[in-house]
Amino acid sequence: MTREEIRKAIIDILADIAPDEDTSGLKDDVGLRDQLGLDSMDFLDIVMELRKRYNVEVPSPDYPQLATMTSCLNYLSPKMA
Amino acid sequence: MPKDQLKGIQDEYDVVVIGSGLAGLTCANILGRMGRRVLILEHHYQLGGMATWFKRKRGHIFDISLHGFPHGMVKSCKRYWNDDIASRIEPIRGIRFDNPQFSFETTYDRKDFTRILMERFQQPKERVEDFFDKARSFNFYDDDGTTTGQFLERCFPGRNDVHHLLMEPIAYANGSTLADPALTFGIVFSNFMSKGVYIFKGGTDLMIGLMKKELIENGVDIRIYSDVQQVQLAGGKVAGVVCNGRPIKCKSVVSNANLKVTIQHLIGEEHFAPEFVESARRVRLSSSSCQVYMGLKAGESFEYLGDLFFTSTLDHFDSVALCAKDVTSRTFSCYYPDTRPGSGRYSIVSSTNANWEDWATLSEDAYEAEKAKLIEETILALERYLPDIRGKLDWIEAATPGTFSRYTKTMQGATFGTKFEGLGVSKGIPEQVPGMWHAGSVGIIMSGWLGTINYGVIVSNEVDSYLSRNKAV
Numbered sequence: 353m354t355r356e357e358i359r360k361a362i363i364d365i366l367a368d369i370a371p372d373e374d375t376s377g378l379k380d381d382v383g384l385r386d387q388l389g390l391d392s393m394d395f396l397d398i399v400m401e402l403r404k405r406y407n408v409e410v411p412s413p414d415y416p417q418l419a420t421m422t423s424c425l426n427y428l429s430p431k432m433a
Numbered sequence: 434m435p436k437d438q439l440k441g442i443q444d445e446y447d448v449v450v451i452g453s454g455l456a457g458l459t460c461a462n463i464l465g466r467m468g469r470r471v472l473i474l475e476h477h478y479q480l481g482g483m484a485t486w487f488k489r490k491r492g493h494i495f496d497i498s499l500h501g502f503p504h505g506m507v508k509s510c511k512r513y514w515n516d517d518i519a520s521r522i523e524p525i526r527g528i529r530f531d532n533p534q535f536s537f538e539t540t541y542d543r544k545d546f547t548r549i550l551m552e553r554f555q556q557p558k559e560r561v562e563d564f565f566d567k568a569r570s571f572n573f574y575d576d577d578g579t580t581t582g583q584f585l586e587r588c589f590p591g592r593n594d595v596h597h598l599l600m601e602p603i604a605y606a607n608g609s610t611l612a613d614p615a616l617t618f619g620i621v622f623s624n625f626m627s628k629g630v631y632i633f634k635g636g637t638d639l640m641i642g643l644m645k646k647e648l649i650e651n652g653v654d655i656r657i658y659s660d661v662q663q664v665q666l667a668g669g670k671v672a673g674v675v676c677n678g679r680p681i682k683c684k685s686v687v688s689n690a691n692l693k694v695t696i697q698h699l700i701g702e703e704h705f706a707p708e709f710v711e712s713a714r715r716v717r718l719s720s721s722s723c724q725v726y727m728g729l730k731a732g733e734s735f736e737y738l739g740d741l742f743f744t745s746t747l748d749h750f751d752s753v754a755l756c757a758k759d760v761t762s763r764t765f766s767c768y769y770p771d772t773r774p775g776s777g778r779y780s781i782v783s784s785t786n787a788n789w790e791d792w793a794t795l796s797e798d799a800y801e802a803e804k805a806k807l808i809e810e811t812i813l814a815l816e817r818y819l820p821d822i823r824g825k826l827d828w829i830e831a832a833t834p835g836t837f838s839r840y841t842k843t844m845q846g847a848t849f850g851t852k853f854e855g856l857g858v859s860k861g862i863p864e865q866v867p868g869m870w871h872a873g874s875v876g877i878i879m880s881g882w883l884g885t886i887n888y889g890v891i892v893s894n895e896v897d898s899y900l901s902r903n904k905a906v
């Protein structure tokens with residue numbers, strides 16, 4: 353997947369997890385937690401969806417890598433290449 | 434011949450879930466939804482574990498643990514169960530306090546508590562704001578050794594009345610005391626304060642019934658009267674369980690049974706490293722409970738008393754006194770007809786925290802006498818607020834630590850699992866025994882309806898990951 357495709361995949365997952373939030377204007381370098389009001393259970397859901405949809409494994413020590421869109425893309429790009 | 438409770442099960446499962454408490458049910462539901470082959474084995478005849486109810490003649494239904502939970506339940510039920518279940522969660526109207534230190538009603542959220550702390554307890558706004566912010570900033574992974582008592586004393590020095598207000602509901606919500614880590618208080622208190630207290634409209638029976646329907650739709654097999662005696666290992670990994678004397682093959686097991694029972698009896702200490710066995714032995718259980726269930730005659734009612742009513746006759750707050758058999762503190766959960774729309778019935782459940790040892794050592798006669806005393810003293814306490822209640826009662830009975838232990842196989846009737854150290858031990862099990870997980874009330878923060886549901890989710894993620902990695906097995 354290209355970086356742009358991965359970005360789209362993450363946005364799709366976020367839209368399902370936070371259906372009441374607007375994901376169109378997400379800033380790449382601001383924490384997802386603050387922008388979308390996510391809590392730790394939401395991050396767990398992102399991890400579960402990544403495995404289900406794309407067969408990507410994010411072990412718990414790596415959860416902090418999902419903090420912003422940019423860090424997500426940096427972390428996931430090699431895994432989803 | 435006795436009925437074969439295991440009739441019709443498959444030859445092998447991806448996951449066997451031992452126990453149908455809220456953690457077990459939720460974990461099973463998510464794994465079923467992901468397409469895993471899941472079997473739930475429950476020793477009792479009813480699903481739900483401590484999220485339970487019982488029926489008595491003349492139309493009485495009593496809920497055991499439907500007193501209140503934080504708003505987070507809405508999101509968790511929506512996501513890990515379904516919209517129908519989530520839509521039945523509603524805020525309670527009010528919580529009342531009455532004790533020699535203070536007496537009033539509140540909606541039990543940050544806004545109302547800020548007002549109360551400023552107006553009634555004359556606390557400056559900055560101090561109150563600072564307290565709420567500090568309480569919210571605690572993380573479960575950094576325990577700096579501060580106790581709840583120290584934290585409250587630091588925030589409101591010398592104000593036992595304020596500590597009483599802040600601690601009493603939490604002590605009932607998770608059995609914690611002033612000696613438990615401040616972070617457990619901070620996390621649970623902040624969860625409630627975000628939006629107040631909620632309950633499930635329609636009763637626990639409706640909720641568990643809807644959950645069962647969802648599980649079946651997700652392809653989960655469920656068997657009741659099915660007692661698991663042992664988890665079987667092969668080459669150090671989980672290979673199956675023995676249930677009602679019969680082996681069942683599976684790739685992984687999630688035990689929703691008590692943490693210590695899981696390690697010491699279901700798996701066996703010989704399968705763990707000695708240091709792990711030691712730390713598991715050191716895990717302290719939470720306190721237990723006594724309850725008195727009072728059902729009114731059909732057509733009888735009582736005036737609004739709040740939905741939850743925290744009462745105490747002590748002029749100070751004291752965690753030890755809260756569990757003592759010489760009861761000074763009681764929480765009345767008042768159920769009006771709208772709890773179970775269409776029922777028209779009123780009932781009251783009185784809860785007190787209790788020590789297992791105080792009840793376990795009694796002779797049969799002494800036990801019956803203590804139970805009768807508990808009932809009588811509860812009515813007397815209630816008569817202070819509802820003078821004519823005795824004549825309106827149609828059904829009254831009591832549960833003690835032994836009752837809880839008998840029905841849910843919890844160790845020593847522990848109402849809320851274990852103290853904080855249990856969380857690390859629970860999370861450490863899969864490193865010791867691959868394919869094995871524990872999900873259920875532990876660590877104070879992972880207890881209660883919301884805590885156990887969320888813990889079930891956390892474990893389902895790990896089990897799913899394990900099954901993906903071990904596809905070839």
Ligand SMILES: Cc1cc2nc3c(=O)[nH]c(=O)nc-3n(C[C@H](O)[C@H](O)[C@H](O)COP(=O)(O)OP(=O)(O)OC[C@H]3O[C@@H](n4cnc5c(N)ncnc54)[C@H](O)[C@@H]3O)c2cc1C
Nearest residue numbers: 452454455456476482483498500501661690873874881882
């Ligand atoms: C009196 C009382 C009041 C409470 N009030 C509230 C409240 O108002 N709000 C709130 O949020 N929480 C409350 N709680 C706490 C809450 O009910 C529990 O924390 C939660 O339901 C526990 O869920 P669990 O997943 O840990 O499993 P449990 O409920 O402990 O269930 C475990 C299940 O496993 C089964 N089992 C055990 N061993 C075996 C075996 N070997 N084989 C087969 N099955 C087995 C048991 O039968 C049981 O069904 C209350 C608890 C009590 C007792």
